[in-house]
Amino acid sequence: MRYDTIIIGGSFAGLSAALYLGRASRSVCVLDTRAPRNRFASASHGVFAQDGSDPMTMLATMRAQVAAYPTVRFVDEAAVGAVHENNAFSVTLTKGEVVSGTTLLLAFGITDILPDLPGVAERWGKSVIHCPYCHGYEFNGKRLGVLNLSPMSVHQASLIPEWGPTTFFLNGGAIEQDAAADLVRRGVTIEPAPIERLVGEDAAPFAIRLSNGNEQPLDALFIGPPYRFSSDIAEQLGCAIKAGQLGPCVTVDEMKATNVAGVFAAGDITRSGHTVTFACADGVMAALAIHRSLIF
Numbered sequence: 001m002r003y004d005t006i007i008i009g010g011s012f013a014g015l016s017a018a019l020y021l022g023r024a025s026r027s028v029c030v031l032d033t034r035a036p037r038n039r040f041a042s043a044s045h046g047v048f049a050q051d052g053s054d055p056m057t058m059l060a061t062m063r064a065q066v067a068a069y070p071t072v073r074f075v076d077e078a079a080v081g082a083v084h085e086n087n088a089f090s091v092t093l094t095k096g097e098v099v100s101g102t103t104l105l106l107a108f109g110i111t112d113i114l115p116d117l118p119g120v121a122e123r124w125g126k127s128v129i130h131c132p133y134c135h136g137y138e139f140n141g142k143r144l145g146v147l148n149l150s151p152m153s154v155h156q157a158s159l160i161p162e163w164g165p166t167t168f169f170l171n172g173g174a175i176e177q178d179a180a181a182d183l184v185r186r187g188v189t190i191e192p193a194p195i196e197r198l199v200g201e202d203a204a205p206f207a208i209r210l211s212n213g214n215e216q217p218l219d220a221l222f223i224g225p226p227y228r229f230s231s232d233i234a235e236q237l238g239c240a241i242k243a244g245q246l247g248p249c250v251t252v253d254e255m256k257a258t259n260v261a262g263v264f265a266a267g268d269i270t271r272s273g274h275t276v277t278f279a280c281a282d283g284v285m286a287a288l289a290i291h292r293s294l295i296f
């Protein structure tokens with residue numbers, strides 16, 4: 001069977017697209033490894049009518065609603081390869097099955113590359129966080145830190161005092177004098193010493209142990225980690241990709257079409273501002289564009 005659309009990634013962007021295409025009675029195959037980027041957080045914030053909901057519950061509800069449309073099929077397997085041949089896209093799955101589709105939607109998301117610092121990974125999405133709009137309110141007025149990971153971290157350190165008293169951990173790195181003066185003007189404390197690890201029984205509060213033996217108690221640490229695509233299929237297909245400040249981004253037009261005819265992309269892989277709402281809107285836009293391309 002040749003599907004009207006194969007969607008690689010069945011999370012916020014992919015399921016939003018599947019919903020629209022299912023409601024247009026188009027045949028859709030959703031491939032998903034069920035590892036959305038925000039699976040480390042128990043609550044998703046800033047989402048209309050769902051503020052504070054568990055993201056995995058939101059996705060389970062969404063998937064059940066999409067599954068009610070008989071033209072949508074789900075396969076919980078990774079897409080590992082994709083080629084365009086005979087006017088169709090052939091997508092190979094991990095166990096060797098090949099699915100065929102007239103169009104393709106890439107919605108496989110990104111993977112955060114966390115710093116190799118003991119104590120960070122187990123707190124990711126809990127008290128080590130990246131987005132103040134998603135998780136800052138829960139730490140309002142508490143002891144906040146920002147970890148120096150890239151030139152972008154200075155920008156993060158200048159924003160976070162909006163939520164609470166902030167320390168910028170240079171972690172042995174450098175900062176320009178003007179930038180340091182600006183942070184101090186905003187009330188930020190600058191800690192130059194290298195960090196050894198994060199210590200504590202719980203996700204929060206915890207402490208930053210410095211190489212000089214000092215420990216600084218914190219409630220939350222903000223980081224801006226680099227990221228990579230969760231799949232190389234955009235590259236395999238020859239999609240144009242531009243470098244963003246923290247990671248790559250598939251180039252799309254305003255309807256979410258890539259430079260490769262028949263290939264669309266949505267969600268985190270297509271933008272630098274990453275939220276559930278943007279991903280859902282992208283999925284809807286891509287679905288409209290895909291439907292148009294199938295009709296006209």
Ligand SMILES: Cc1cc2nc3c(=O)[nH]c(=O)nc-3n(C[C@H](O)[C@H](O)[C@H](O)COP(=O)(O)OP(=O)(O)OC[C@H]3O[C@@H](n4cnc5c(N)ncnc54)[C@H](O)[C@@H]3O)c2cc1C
Nearest residue numbers: 009011013033034035037038045079109134267268275276
């Ligand atoms: C810790 C954390 C907390 C966050 N909290 C919030 C919040 O509170 N509010 C908010 O609005 N945003 C939040 N975000 C951002 C939000 O998670 C993303 O913007 C959103 O998940 C992007 O949706 P997406 O569909 O583009 O990608 P994802 O949700 O990452 O989904 C990609 C899907 O593709 C699948 N996949 C990957 N590779 C393959 C493959 N080869 N084959 C098949 N399937 C594949 C994955 O398993 C996954 O299901 C948070 C992010 C993080 C990291």
